[in-house]
Amino acid sequence: MSIVGSGYVGTTIAACFADVGHDVVNVDIDEGIVASLNDGRPPIHEPGLEELVAEHAGERLRATTDYAAVRDTDVTFLALPTPAEEDGHIDLSVMKAGARSLGAALGEIDGSHVVVTKSTVVPTTTEETIAPIVAEESGMTVGEDLHVGMNPEFLREGSAVADFLDPDKVVLGAGTDRARESLRSTFDPLVEGADDPPVIETGIAEAEMIKYANNGFLAAKISLANDIANICKEYDIDSEAVLSAIGLDHRIGSAFLGAGVGWGGSCFPKDVAAIIAAARDVGYEPAMLEAAVEVNDRQPVRLLERLREYVDPAGARVAVLGLAFKPGTDDIRNSRAIPLVEALSAAGSEIVGYDPVATDNFRARYPDIDYADSAAAALDGADAALVVTDWPEFADLDGEFDGMSTPVVVDGRRIVTRREGIVYESLV
Ligand SMILES: NC(=O)C1=CN([C@@H]2O[C@H](COP(=O)(O)OP(=O)(O)OC[C@H]3O[C@@H](n4cnc5c(N)ncnc54)[C@H](O)[C@@H]3O)[C@@H](O)[C@H]2O)C=CC1
Numbered sequence: 455m456s457i458v459g460s461g462y463v464g465t466t467i468a469a470c471f472a473d474v475g476h477d478v479v480n481v482d483i484d485e486g487i488v489a490s491l492n493d494g495r496p497p498i499h500e501p502g503l504e505e506l507v508a509e510h511a512g513e514r515l516r517a518t519t520d521y522a523a524v525r526d527t528d529v530t531f532l533a534l535p536t537p538a539e540e541d542g543h544i545d546l547s548v549m550k551a552g553a554r555s556l557g558a559a560l561g562e563i564d565g566s567h568v569v570v571t572k573s574t575v576v577p578t579t580t581e582e583t584i585a586p587i588v589a590e591e592s593g594m595t596v597g598e599d600l601h602v603g604m605n606p607e608f609l610r611e612g613s614a615v616a617d618f619l620d621p622d623k624v625v626l627g628a629g630t631d632r633a634r635e636s637l638r639s640t641f642d643p644l645v646e647g648a649d650d651p652p653v654i655e656t657g658i659a660e661a662e663m664i665k666y667a668n669n670g671f672l673a674a675k676i677s678l679a680n681d682i683a684n685i686c687k688e689y690d691i692d693s694e695a696v697l698s699a700i701g702l703d704h705r706i707g708s709a710f711l712g713a714g715v716g717w718g719g720s721c722f723p724k725d726v727a728a729i730i731a732a733a734r735d736v737g738y739e740p741a742m743l744e745a746a747v748e749v750n751d752r753q754p755v756r757l758l759e760r761l762r763e764y765v766d767p768a769g770a771r772v773a774v775l776g777l778a779f780k781p782g783t784d785d786i787r788n789s790r791a792i793p794l795v796e797a798l799s800a801a802g803s804e805i806v807g808y809d810p811v812a813t814d815n816f817r818a819r820y821p822d823i824d825y826a827d828s829a830a831a832a833l834d835g836a837d838a839a840l841v842v843t844d845w846p847e848f849a850d851l852d853g854e855f856d857g858m859s860t861p862v863v864v865d866g867r868r869i870v871t872r873r874e875g876i877v878y879e880s881l882v
């Protein structure tokens with residue numbers, strides 16, 4: 455099989471498919487990524503990925519910048535980025551470029567080929583945008599020698615390999631029997647090795663929509679938890695007690711009820727924005743998803759309101775603890791630290807950021823704030839601390855607070871333990 459795009463998803467699934475016995479070729483335009491993979495080193499950091507790539511590179515796993523490699527395979531997965539445009543709409547420019555290159559390469563084959571969208575795309579994209587481009591460039595005919603499928607991905611950064619190899623479900627969207635058969639045989643060895651996940655065979659647009667429904671529901675679940683936690687806060691009720699109690703109802707479930715400063719990352723924000731924009735285009739105003747975004751946008755504002763109850767940010771030295779969008783990653787895309795740092799800068803604060811692994815990425819975007827190489831150093835002399843990412847090490851902070859000039863700690867993730875000698879305020 456071929457996998458076009460070798461980023462978070464493309465590399466993870468390539469290594470995992472190789473591990474379950476497939477011959478895999480990764481096609482990426484980035485020569486550095488290709489060289490690194492062929493050397494046995496993954497271009498991204500994910501637990502377990504290094505071992506898999508090292509084991510299979512040069513054997514069942516290889517990488518190339520040359521799309522011609524797809525001709526020796528019978529199925530190609532497109533794992534290319536689908537970012538959001540300024541107005542929230544999905545930006546399909548990279549997908550279209552990939553489809554063009556793929557089609558041009560397929561033009562020279564005799565038999566048939568299956569093209570599967572792995573990227574998150576709004577409903578109808580695969581059939582109405584991707585398939586026609588591949589068909590036009592290749593001269594193939596959809597449903598005859600060109601078969602199309604959609605296989606959404608649910609892995610999380612930080613546990614990508616484990617999530618892919620042991621999924622809650624596998625969704626196989628297919629336009630023809632040939633595409634369905636190809637998806638089945640691709641996933642059979644994985645499904646057999648996993649904990650018997652349900653396999654949902656469905657149409658292509660349904661598969662596309664399942665991905666947005668999944669991410670939209672999870673993002674909205676967090677926002678609803680935040681809404682409830684905000685009410686608790688106003689009543690001085692312990693939101694954790696409330697949320698953990700409702701999580702015991704199996705109809706609600708305890709996952710993704712973590713209230714705090716909200717959701718970020720490379721996917722929830724862009725995917726919720728894209729499905730809202732797509733829904734409006736077809737004449738529906740998705741009020742719940744819009745509210746999920748509104749609540750999420752308010753959480754950092756509320757955190758600063760809490761801070762202002764104790765410290766005037768103008769001229770204050772504020773330690774921002776946690777710059778990554780979630781613990782366990784150096785990814786800062788749509789991190790909640792971003793709106794906070796921008797608002798603190800606008801208010802005239804002197805900001806010092808600290809993150810166990812994401813500092814370099816944050817510094818590249820915000821070179822003008824201070825950075826510390828430990829939480830203790832960030833807290834030293836600070837007038838206030840904002841806790842933004844729930845890194846486990848922040849739960850152990852204790853004597854480090856003694857170095858603060860005024861020990862005000864405003865906790866956006868309810869991770870710091872209250873102690874004598876600090877003014878502790880939680881967001882929720
Ligand atoms: N990152 C994640 O945790 C998840 C991402 N997704 C979805 O998967 C898709 C891919 O996301 P990521 O892997 O995170 O993207 P990424 O940005 O990490 O990787 C994309 C790769 O595509 C390559 N590329 C760009 N243009 C190309 C072209 N014309 N031909 C060949 N290669 C090209 C880039 O060099 C890069 O290596 C997106 O639709 C995303 O929403 C879905 C589930 C999880």
Ligand SMILES: O=C(O)[C@H]1O[C@H](OP(=O)(O)OP(=O)(O)OC[C@H]2O[C@@H](n3ccc(=O)[nH]c3=O)[C@H](O)[C@@H]2O)[C@H](O)[C@@H](O)[C@@H]1O
Pocket residue numbers: 574607608609610611612669672676709710711712713714715716717718719720721722779780781
């Ligand atoms: O489409 C995607 O790319 C992926 O998006 C998310 O995965 P990811 O963004 O890696 O991270 P999550 O663990 O879901 O966290 C997302 C954000 O929600 C926040 N969060 C999560 C859980 C919670 O209870 N509370 C909460 O605020 C995290 O801090 C983080 O900012 C989904 O969980 C994956 O299933 C999906 O495949």
